[in-house]
Amino acid sequence: FFSSRMKHDPPASSSANAPPQPAAKAKKKKGPKEGPPPPAAQKDLWKTKLCNNWQHGSCHWGPQCSFAHGEKELRHADRQAELDPEQSPNARMWLPPGADAAAQQRDFASDFDPNFIVPGRVANKSAELVHAVNDFHFAMVNDFDRNEFYRTAMRQVITPESKVLEIGTGSGLLAMTAARLGCKWVIAVEANRHMAALARENIKLNNLSDKITVLSKLSTELEPEDLPDKPDVLISELFGTLLLGESALDYIHDCRTRVLAPRAKIVPPLGCQMATLIECKQLESITSVTEWGGLDLRHLNALQDTATVVFTKQYGFRFSTVPHTMVAPPVRILEVDFEKADPAEMQSEGRFEIMAEHTGIVHAVLLTWEAFGHDKCASMSTHPSESSFQRDMQWGQALQLIEDTQAGDGSQPVPFRVTKGEPLLLIVRYAEDRVVLQFELRRRAPQNATTQPGLGAAT
Amino acid sequence: FFSSRMKHDPPASSSANAPPQPAAKAKKKKGPKEGPPPPAAQKDLWKTKLCNNWQHGSCHWGPQCSFAHGEKELRHADRQAELDPEQSPNARMWLPPGADAAAQQRDFASDFDPNFIVPGRVANKSAELVHAVNDFHFAMVNDFDRNEFYRTAMRQVITPESKVLEIGTGSGLLAMTAARLGCKWVIAVEANRHMAALARENIKLNNLSDKITVLSKLSTELEPEDLPDKPDVLISELFGTLLLGESALDYIHDCRTRVLAPRAKIVPPLGCQMATLIECKQLESITSVTEWGGLDLRHLNALQDTATVVFTKQYGFRFSTVPHTMVAPPVRILEVDFEKADPAEMQSEGRFEIMAEHTGIVHAVLLTWEAFGHDKCASMSTHPSESSFQRDMQWGQALQLIEDTQAGDGSQPVPFRVTKGEPLLLIVRYAEDRVVLQFELRRRAPQNATTQPGLGAAT
Incomplete structure (x- = not known):
């Protein structure tokens, strides 16, 4: 059952079956070029x-x-x-890995040298799908606290009469959990046809085929006639390392406005993106140089990148494994009510007055998020103190290095030293898509320091 | 000194200065298409x-x-x-990030949204260079044990008469260390002109400008007239997560055959790529599923990737932070004598008879390497037990998941269970470039099990 790439031919259906075109245009605004x-x-x-x-x-x-x-x-x-933006209705939205709608799919086997062996069970699957499943999907399903959060949050809204829609079902886990909680029916959409087939196999294995129907399409392609009735509960787990990194708000808003019943419950209903100023000597040791063996190497620091938000998965370490100190309390830079928010109303900038509670160096902004159930007690967080190995392997955290932009001559980054009680201004800017973001940290004049320590108040 | 991308114009020189073309053709063989x-x-x-x-x-x-x-x-x-292979003499060789010879360079600032801020000191540098320096270069320079290994290895060969060539000097650290050890002169080549300028600044800062000359070019572009004499010592650190991942042998062989003195010393002279069968339950928890909440999810395992060598930096964790057991002793799959080896003579496959010393599951092959000085005592290793945080952030290790290809019906990967004393065959296959590799593990018939435990003998 193993085939090498030389022996592999793509399935005959791959060119015969033209990929479906998105039926619904979730966003029509014509954005400026990048x-x-x-x-x-x-x-x-x-x-x-x-x-x-x-x-x-x-x-x-x-x-x-x-x-x-x-x-x-x-x-x-x-x-x-x-590109004509009018021809790319979802041009600003994240597309799930291996989405059939993406059209330019290639087979996993095509990534390998002819001398190599590729298992037949994956050889003709979407390469993007296989890489994504192996990068984070297994870890995600084994994040039992995540699963338990969803079960708890669903239990708060699901009744025997609930008509449930899940977008992005993957293995089918959340759809099956909803069915086991005792709802009327579940429609689960999955963007890749191979993944949809695997979800159906799992559902059959667990004797839930009579409760759950898997549709192989993007949620933005859903039409009212695909559904037996308007769903009154929407389940989804479309979170990235950034809360909105997988366009959760865009997809949920699209469902809310097109296919859900009025006042449908969204699970989870709330999410919060947090930013925390941190001191971390170990991070300093992989992002700057001083000297070694009596040799001064400082000029290399001119290339330090303080502009990019980098995921801990990109660095290659779990943030919980390195000692670090919060310089100021976490700031809620974004609170999203998925039952009400409109992505078109998101701001391009946020400014937050904070106060240092620790004397030291601000090495970075640490980005984490938290999602809540309807009772606000059930929650799920990517904070290093609450994340597990499995959660770090699917999400981890994001970091942006901080320098003191108001000091020095610009040839070298200057460390941002703060003293306890010092008033600071944290600015967050969003890219055109309102997902990619960047921070700037400034000092505030003491006379403006009216914010209470511990509160990150929007100005 | 900060400029946003909207305000940023590329330096006038970027189109006026045509990128240099490689002067020397290191490899002329016409390889087959991939x-x-x-x-x-x-x-x-x-x-x-x-x-x-x-x-x-x-x-x-x-x-x-x-x-x-x-x-x-x-x-x-x-x-x-x-592509005409004849027009790409180095088509099979790794090129250093930001190499001017790459021609298609773009500025770092071009990666950002117009709403974002990019420090002026990096805005017009090669984006590839900046990303690479921040991904691993700072960590590398702060891997003090690495630096000490090089100082020790150089001390074994450098005399006051030594004429030293370094390829890939980066910050200038190894060139300066050689100069401090007391050689005649050092020529250090660096492929990116901005990095070469920073190296010169570091060298000037440490008062070593009279000993060291930095040439801004690829080593494959070096001509005899670039050098005051034929160097008799070559220093380089061109190792990737895989020993040959950055084409160390190709670059060193090119220098040996074109610009070095006969019998020149290479530092380090020896490298060894190791492969170890490991059991690791925590790895299993991010690469396969069983069940949760009474739901059997096994069908997702059909997408498990047992074909790809994945770096721990890609997974996002340090391998030393997860418990694991060696199922058999490490196998030396490749030993490279950089003073003698010819890349054209590398084999496309290796077969190693090994014996399990532990009863359990082989989850993966762990790939590490070790480099040695001329006395064979000084060494540097990427093994998790010897690596540090800084070393893991530049190299880490590589892993390939293992399944029992001789069991099951092919619809699901079957775990490779072994018992202590069981004879096994580890096959390694190399891609056309002899760098990318893939493993297969098989059982051997007991009557062929003549190999001593502890020795990984080539068959």
Whole structure:
């Protein structure tokens, strides 16, 4: 049952079955382009040669690589496509890995050298799906506290009359949990047809096929006629390392406005994105240099990146395994009521007055989130003190390094030293998609320091 | 000194200074293409739309994404370039991040939303360089045991008459260490001009400018006239998570055959790639499922990836933080004498007879490497028991999940259970580049079990 890539032919259906087009346009606004185009010299050469490093299996710059990762990425040097935003209704939304609607799917087996062996059970599955399942899906399903949070939160709203819609069912776990709690029916949507088939197998194995119907499509493709009635409970777990990193609000808002019953319950109903200033000497040891062996190496610090939000999964360590101190209490930079919020109303910037409760260096902003059930007691958090190995392997946390932008001559980043009681201003800016974000930390004049310690108040 | 991307213009020199072309062809062999082309339907759509997930900052499938990551990656749907291998002399070699020779460089600032702020000191540097330095370079320089290994290994060969060449000097640390040990001179090559400038600043700061000359080029571009004389000592640290992941042997062999003195000393002279069968329940908990809450979820296991070598940095945890057991002693799958080896003579496959010393489940093959000085006592290892936080953040280890390919019906991966004393065969296969690799574990018939426990003998 093993086949090497040389022997592998894609299934005949892959070109015969044209991928479905999204039936519903969740967002129609015509956003501006993402900044100026690159200089012509760069643009013309982009992805016109194979990446040597990728061929060696260790390309450090990943998605941003200017070389082609595989022959399929190779582009002709003098052509450049322009996207019409009207043709990409979901252009700003995260798409689940392996979504059939993505069209450009390739088989997992195509990632391997002809000399290698690929198990037949995965060879013809979407490469994106297989990589994503192995990157975080197994860990997610084994995050038992996550599962228990959902069971508790669902128990608070599900009755024997509940008509439940789940978006992004994956293995079928949450749909089956809802069915076991005793609802009327569950419709579970899953964007990849192979994953949908596996969910149906799990559901059959657990004798729940009479309660649960799996539809193989994106939730934005759902039409009222796909459903026996308007669902009055929506379940979803569309959270990334950032609360809105997988466009949870966009997908839920789309369901709310198009297919759910009025006043439908959303599980979970509330989410909160937190930002915490932290001191962490161990983080400093992998993000800056001083000296070694009597050699002063400080000029390398000119390349320190204080602009990017980096996931702990990208660094490669669990944040709970390194000692760190909170310099100020966590700030709630975003509170989302999934039963009411409209993504179109999200702000492009937030400003929060805080006060240092610890004398030291602010090395970074730590980003975590928390989701709540309707009773506000049941909760699930990505904070390092509450996360587990499995949770860290699916989500982890995000970090942005902080420098003192008001000090120094700009040739080197200056550490942001604070003293206990010092008033600070934390600014968060959102990209056009209102998901990607960036922080800036400033000092405030003492006379403006009216905020109570412990409260991160929006100004 | 901060500029947002909207205000940022690339330096005037970026298009005026055409990137240098490699002067030397390190490898001229015309290799076969990497397997069959994708089906036309997939090929035609590759990278023709923007990736929604990438725009949200959380694309899980990274370099393999079939969507364009940024407008610059967008390609026209019906054109496909073909590379002439003769025009890509180094097509099989890893290129250092931000190498000027790569030509398709873009500025770091171009990665950010117009609403974001990018420090002026990094805004116009190569994005690849900045991302790589922040991903592993700071950690590497702060791996003091690594630095000490190099100082010890260099001390064994450097004399006051030594003429030293370093390839890939980065911050200049190893070149300065060689100079401090008292050699005649050091020529240090560095592929990125901004990094070369920073190395020169560090060297000046440490009053070593009279001993060290930094050349801004790839070592494969070195010409004899670049050097005052033939170097008799070559220093380099071109190791990846895999020993040969950054083409160390290719680069060193190129220097040996073109620019070094006969019988020049290579530091380090020896490297060894190790593979160890391990049992690790915690790894199992993020790579497979059983059940939760009375729900059997086993069908998801059909997507378990037992074909890919995955770095612990990609999973997002330090392997030393999870309990694990060696099922058999480490196997030396590759020993490289950098003073003698020829990359053209590397084998495409290795077979090793081993014997289980532990009854349990083989969850994975753990890949680590070790490098040695000329006295064979000084050594540096990526093994979890010898690695530090800083070393794990630059290298970490690699893992490939193992299944019992000789059991089951192929619909699900079957755990590879072994009993103490059981004879096994570990097969390693190399891709065309002889760097990317893949393992297969088989059982051997007992009558062939002549290998002593503790020795991984090549068959």
